[in-house]
Amino acid sequence: MTNETVVDTTLLQRFQAVAEETRFRVVRLLADGERCVCELQEELGAAQSRLSFHLKKLKDAGVVSDRRDGRWVYYSLVPEALDEMRAYLGEVRPGSEWPGTVRQGECC
Amino acid sequence: MTNETVVDTTLLQRFQAVAEETRFRVVRLLADGERCVCELQEELGAAQSRLSFHLKKLKDAGVVSDRRDGRWVYYSLVPEALDEMRAYLGEVRPGSEWPGTVRQGECC
DNA sequence: TTGACATATCGATATTCGTTGATATGTTAC
DNA sequence: GTAACATATCAACGAATATCGATATGTCAA
Numbered sequence: 001m002t003n004e005t006v007v008d009t010t011l012l013q014r015f016q017a018v019a020e021e022t023r024f025r026v027v028r029l030l031a032d033g034e035r036c037v038c039e040l041q042e043e044l045g046a047a048q049s050r051l052s053f054h055l056k057k058l059k060d061a062g063v064v065s066d067r068r069d070g071r072w073v074y075y076s077l078v079p080e081a082l083d084e085m086r087a088y089l090g091e092v093r094p095g096s097e098w099p100g101t102v103r104q105g106e107c108c
Numbered sequence: 109m110t111n112e113t114v115v116d117t118t119l120l121q122r123f124q125a126v127a128e129e130t131r132f133r134v135v136r137l138l139a140d141g142e143r144c145v146c147e148l149q150e151e152l153g154a155a156q157s158r159l160s161f162h163l164k165k166l167k168d169a170g171v172v173s174d175r176r177d178g179r180w181v182y183y184s185l186v187p188e189a190l191d192e193m194r195a196y197l198g199e200v201r202p203g204s205e206w207p208g209t210v211r212q213g214e215c216c
Numbered sequence: 217t218t219g220a221c222a223t224a225t226c227g228a229t230a231t232t233c234g235t236t237g238a239t240a241t242g243t244t245a246c
Numbered sequence: 247g248t249a250a251c252a253t254a255t256c257a258a259c260g261a262a263t264a265t266c267g268a269t270a271t272g273t274c275a276a
Contacts (some may be wrong), residue, residue, distance in 0.1 A: 019127035038216035082197045108146035
């Protein structure tokens with residue numbers, strides 16, 4: 001209908017999930033392997049309900065997955081999700097320079 | 109001072125810059141090569157002041173750079189910034205599985 | 217089955233972020 | 247120099263998001 005480009009909302013949601021400090025740090029920590037919530041709590045110094053809120057955002061975006069083991073819930077990264085994000089940032093690269101196509105003069 | 113992990117605020121800022129729909133689409137468009145603001149305006153169907161606001165965010169985060177040519181300002185991606193982001197998402201990967209290290213029982 | 221613990225959810229509030237319209241700045245053509 | 251154009255900035259408002267404290271849910275051990 002409109003002139004506007006279509007957006008991959010799932011991918012955008014993943015970027016939104018990672019682009020917040022607490023969640024950014026969670027992702028970094030999970031890069032070393034899965035952690036239970038209580039471990040993350042300690043390592044981040046974050047209140048329980050706050051961390052739970054952020055883990056939900058990451059999970060909803062498909063960036064992390066969880067598994068319960070008894071009382072504990074362990075979170076880990078979803079490699080495919082991170083691959084997709086890297087692919088997006090990668091498409092976005094060289095060959096992109098248009099070295100000969102710089103238009104002098106007319107534009108709009 | 110605290111227990112909290114230190115964060116690369118520059119890198120976080122880059123993720124924040126990309127994690128918004130308008131800016132996400134700008135990055136996608138610039139992947140094909142530089143564009144002047146008026147071209148982006150058309151392609152996105154975005155108001156001038158709005159686009160200018162978002163381009164500033166991207167520029168402050170180091171994700172894009174601009175050059176003026178007469179009346180027009182051309183924006184393009186900064187490959188190194190995208191590389192850094194991909195590196196962050198890449199560190200975050202296999203080997204991360206800890207296949208033998210799943211602790212049954214004790215956690216916290 | 218009760219109490220302690222780990223985690224999730226919820227409502228209220230606080231904070232951050234994006235949008236809009238108006239105006240300012242800089243550039244070119246007449 | 248003045249008008250027209252491209253872009254940037256700003257203040258006011260609204261919308262989206264995060265935080266906090268309280269409470270609910272689920273699991274284990276005694």
